[in-house]
Amino acid sequence: MIPFNFTYCRPSTEKEAADAFAAHESEGKTPLYYAGGSEIITMCRTRSISPGCVIDIKNIPNLNLLSVDGNHLIIGTANTLTKICQSKLFPLLKLACGRIADHTNQCRITLGGNICGSIIYRETVLPLLLSDADITLFGPNGGRSASVESIFRRRLARNQNEMITQVRIPIWALDARHAHIKKTANEKIDYPLISVAALWKGETLRVAFSGLCSYPFRSKEIESVLNDRAKSIEERAQRASELLPEQAYNDSVASSEYRLFVLKNTLEKLLEGWENDSI
Amino acid sequence: MKKGDSAKILKSCDVVAEHSYHLPPLGHMAMEVRTAHAEISSDGGVFITSSSQSPYSIRKQISEAFLIPSGQIEVFVPFVGGAFGGKAPVMLEILAFLASRSVGGKPVRLTISREQDIATPPCHIGLEADIKIGATKDGKIQAAELIYRVDCGAYTDIAPYMAKAVATDCTGPYHIENLTCDVVCVYTNHTYATSFRSFAHDSYTFCIERTLDMLSEKCEIDQLEFRLRNIIRHGSQTPSRVAYTKSGMGDLSKCLNSVKSLSGWCGLNPTNIKKDTVRAKGVACIWKTENPPTDAISGALITFNPDGSLNLHTGVVEIGSNGATMLAQMLAEKLKIDADQVHIVSEVNTRTAPEHWKTVASLSEYMAGHAVMRAADDIVNQLRNIGAMALNRPNDEIEISHGRVFSNKNPERFITLKDLAQGYKSLSGESIGEPVLGRGGFMLKGLCLLNPETGEGKTGPQWTLGAQVVEVEADLKTLTYRIINASTVIDVGNAINPESIRAQIAGGMAMGISLSSREGFFYNENGVLSHPNFRSYKVMHIGQEPNYKVAFAETPDCTSPYGVRSFSEHGVIGMPAALGNALSLAFGKQLDTLPLTPENIWRTPTEDF
Numbered sequence: 001m002i003p004f005n006f007t008y009c010r011p012s013t014e015k016e017a018a019d020a021f022a023a024h025e026s027e028g029k030t031p032l033y034y035a036g037g038s039e040i041i042t043m044c045r046t047r048s049i050s051p052g053c054v055i056d057i058k059n060i061p062n063l064n065l066l067s068v069d070g071n072h073l074i075i076g077t078a079n080t081l082t083k084i085c086q087s088k089l090f091p092l093l094k095l096a097c098g099r100i101a102d103h104t105n106q107c108r109i110t111l112g113g114n115i116c117g118s119i120i121y122r123e124t125v126l127p128l129l130l131s132d133a134d135i136t137l138f139g140p141n142g143g144r145s146a147s148v149e150s151i152f153r154r155r156l157a158r159n160q161n162e163m164i165t166q167v168r169i170p171i172w173a174l175d176a177r178h179a180h181i182k183k184t185a186n187e188k189i190d191y192p193l194i195s196v197a198a199l200w201k202g203e204t205l206r207v208a209f210s211g212l213c214s215y216p217f218r219s220k221e222i223e224s225v226l227n228d229r230a231k232s233i234e235e236r237a238q239r240a241s242e243l244l245p246e247q248a249y250n251d252s253v254a255s256s257e258y259r260l261f262v263l264k265n266t267l268e269k270l271l272e273g274w275e276n277d278s279i
Numbered sequence: 280m281k282k283g284d285s286a287k288i289l290k291s292c293d294v295v296a297e298h299s300y301h302l303p304p305l306g307h308m309a310m311e312v313r314t315a316h317a318e319i320s321s322d323g324g325v326f327i328t329s330s331s332q333s334p335y336s337i338r339k340q341i342s343e344a345f346l347i348p349s350g351q352i353e354v355f356v357p358f359v360g361g362a363f364g365g366k367a368p369v370m371l372e373i374l375a376f377l378a379s380r381s382v383g384g385k386p387v388r389l390t391i392s393r394e395q396d397i398a399t400p401p402c403h404i405g406l407e408a409d410i411k412i413g414a415t416k417d418g419k420i421q422a423a424e425l426i427y428r429v430d431c432g433a434y435t436d437i438a439p440y441m442a443k444a445v446a447t448d449c450t451g452p453y454h455i456e457n458l459t460c461d462v463v464c465v466y467t468n469h470t471y472a473t474s475f476r477s478f479a480h481d482s483y484t485f486c487i488e489r490t491l492d493m494l495s496e497k498c499e500i501d502q503l504e505f506r507l508r509n510i511i512r513h514g515s516q517t518p519s520r521v522a523y524t525k526s527g528m529g530d531l532s533k534c535l536n537s538v539k540s541l542s543g544w545c546g547l548n549p550t551n552i553k554k555d556t557v558r559a560k561g562v563a564c565i566w567k568t569e570n571p572p573t574d575a576i577s578g579a580l581i582t583f584n585p586d587g588s589l590n591l592h593t594g595v596v597e598i599g600s601n602g603a604t605m606l607a608q609m610l611a612e613k614l615k616i617d618a619d620q621v622h623i624v625s626e627v628n629t630r631t632a633p634e635h636w637k638t639v640a641s642l643s644e645y646m647a648g649h650a651v652m653r654a655a656d657d658i659v660n661q662l663r664n665i666g667a668m669a670l671n672r673p674n675d676e677i678e679i680s681h682g683r684v685f686s687n688k689n690p691e692r693f694i695t696l697k698d699l700a701q702g703y704k705s706l707s708g709e710s711i712g713e714p715v716l717g718r719g720g721f722m723l724k725g726l727c728l729l730n731p732e733t734g735e736g737k738t739g740p741q742w743t744l745g746a747q748v749v750e751v752e753a754d755l756k757t758l759t760y761r762i763i764n765a766s767t768v769i770d771v772g773n774a775i776n777p778e779s780i781r782a783q784i785a786g787g788m789a790m791g792i793s794l795s796s797r798e799g800f801f802y803n804e805n806g807v808l809s810h811p812n813f814r815s816y817k818v819m820h821i822g823q824e825p826n827y828k829v830a831f832a833e834t835p836d837c838t839s840p841y842g843v844r845s846f847s848e849h850g851v852i853g854m855p856a857a858l859g860n861a862l863s864l865a866f867g868k869q870l871d872t873l874p875l876t877p878e879n880i881w882r883t884p885t886e887d888f
Binding site for chain 2: 001042045046102183185186187188189190191252253254255258261262265
């Protein structure tokens with residue numbers, strides 16, 4: 001049960017949504033944009049948050065777009081993980097979405113919710129970081145676009161009153177060589193100890209990680225080590241594991257040291273797959 | 280528990296295995312959260328509806344705590360959505376009653392959230408153990424010294440009875456002449472503990488069976504063969520000095536031999552599958568007797584419908600173990616009618632259903648089964664009397680079968696049950712006999728408290744023994760694994776409903792695999808439970824289950840209705856141990872904690888024996 005009252009709005013355009021946000025904010029109602037709701041409902045139940053208003057943006061047509069348009073795949077952020085999987089348009093993103101939560105929740109969780117949520121893993125961000133994707137935001141002052149790389153630093157840098165509406169992925173990434181490896185504590189359907197997403201642009205490997213540190217990241221330093229194919233697989237995996245942007249994450253799911261052990265094994269598996277062309 | 284001279288004998292053993300274990304507490308995770316409803320009528324009647332395994336305990340506790348005559352209290356239990364022992368304690372009912380009383384008796388419904396249901400009500404015990412077992416070179420166990428510390432959390436609830444249950448069965452089903460065992464119940468700052476499917480047997484079994492594998496390794500004897508050499512048998516006594524009988528305990532060697540072929544047991548060493556990948560099997564033996572109050576009771580009432588079908592009223596709560604169905608089967612068998620002619624009153628109302636101690640300890644078929652048998656005898660006697668009068672034949676000629684009452688001298692002349700059960704009206708209109716109402720009561724007999732010095736005593740009416748094997752495929756590099764097959768053979772006495780029993784045992788196995796591979800309560804530095812939700816407390820999901828293989832041995836218990844033994848909890852007992860043994864073998868490590876996550880395996884040092 002959600003133990004407090006709140007206002008629910010369901011706008012049908014981005015503008016209506018942004019206006020509703022501004023109006024409720026000025027009334028001191030701490031509004032939230034709401035799509036799948038899986039995280040918001042849980043957090044409301046435990047009273048970690050208590051929004052006075054939720055603005056349900058999942059019926060806005062632009063946020064439900066899912067199509068290839070010239071040079072880009074455009075995905076509206078209200079698309080559920082299931083819809084993205086079923087579209088099969090971006091194989092790496094399909095793999096990432098297919099390993100988030102269970103099927104029931106994949107039918108509810110939206111791309112936007114996963115990117116903006118408070119849970120640290122945000123595994124859908126990894127394919128976006130690797131594919132030079134852009135992201136569109138809309139707020140009271142209208143829309144703006146930015147590359148995911150520039151706007152995603154630990155988490156998406158957006159104003160509370162901005163919703164993300166679409167992501168645009170260059171089409172080269174859709175049929176690029178790729179791999180996705182997710183390791184969990186022991187239950188397959190769980191938060192990641194480590195998720196590694198890999199995408200090759202030409203012959204160059206790009207990698208991004210979730211669960212390894214307290215935020216998802218792509219590391220150019222790690223990539224340059226992993227791409228140094230003159231060195232042995234073990235050496236590259238070892239060297240890469242020394243280049244994390246912060247200490248490996250330590251929580252009740254796994255310790256830092258164990259995450260490093262899993263990281264090295266996972267990178268070795270990835271590099272072996274690359275070497276023997278099984279990826 | 281004290282038998283023989285364990286200290287002296289251990290010194291002279293050829294091989295001794297000694298190890299300590301640490302198992303965390305964990306949650307029941309029933310699909311339905313706990314809930315209770317209370318209201319108090321203007322004349323002081325108390326009405327409680329609860330999701331409970333123990334309606335009669337609710338009545339008793341409210342009566343005693345609030346000085347309300349128990350006759351004024353009515354407790355109603357509808358279908359329960361999963362319990363696993365976690366709904367045996369009385370908890371929310373008291374709070375709901377207090378809340379209702381504070382608002383003048385208005386109805387109050389108290390349903391707790393999933394997060395509270397995980398963190399607040401009593402949970403599975405934690406356990407620490409120091410196990411020392413000695414054997415001869417040829418693998419005959421000589422002596423054991425066992426210390427178990429039960430983490431009962433902040434309140435006792437029934438944890439001391441679990442400590443007693445651990446003591447009673449502390450060695451596992453083996454012949455050990457020299458034994459010292461202390462079981463200590465320890466208060467901690469954890470969630471308090473209560474019964475959980477198998478009543479602590481899963482926990483101590485892990486410690487014993489892991490140590491037995493160490494011992495068999497030292498003796499260089501196949502793990503399953505090692506157990507066969509040591510199982511309890513004629514001439515053996517249990518730790519509490521109950522002599523082995525085949526009827527009393529069943530045939531464990533049959534279970535072990537059967538599980539050997541069922542699991543494709545191939546012995547001592549892991550099998551290489553490919554680079555860095557092995558398959559390994561682990562075995563564990565299980566047993567369990569019960570620890571009810573020595574005067575626990577049950578009862579059954581049977582009424583007829585005009586169509587000749589029967590209504591069976593008992594105080595057994597249906598918590599998913601299919602107990603009520605088996606009771607109906609027993610009644611139908613006794614009356615020689617189809618089981619679908621017996622209608623089970625599946626909801627329990629303490630005002631109408633005869634008291635049944637609690638729906639725990641897998642004792643429904645034994646205790647309520649006896650009561651049903653007696654009620655059935657009562658009905659048969661009444662039907663014969665009326666039948667004898669109606670047919671004008673001597674009482675001892677009268678038989679009842681297939682819904683007909685007739686004389687065995689002339690079976691072609693019969694009266695149907697429906698014409699007789701409400702009293703008989705002859706063709707001339709004469710009324711004969713009375714309506715038939717069956718009643719049967721049952722009270723456990725022959726049990727006693729344990730002797731404080733030696734631990735001697737019989738605590739439960741039955742034993743159930745069995746053997747389980749888990750097969751894993753292990754990645755030696757990443758220390759991850761997959762559970763491929765899980766096999767169980769239990770001596771169920773008489774499998775009166777094989778498909779239902781198979782499902783119940785496989786369900787227990789799933790629970791055992793889940794709890795030993797993933798689950799556990801862990802508390803942060805402030806003593807707060809770190810993940811009271813299904814997002815982060817993981818139970819095994821569909822799709823990751825092994826192939827379950829279940830078979831039965833059938834050695835009837837001559838004291839039990841139709842020879843049945845209890846089986847509902849038992850599938851869980853040996854799974855943690857068998858999984859621990861399989862993984863220890865696969866990885867060459869002595870695993871001694873749960874859950875058996877790859878990280879815990881990684882943390883365990885590789886040690887040579």
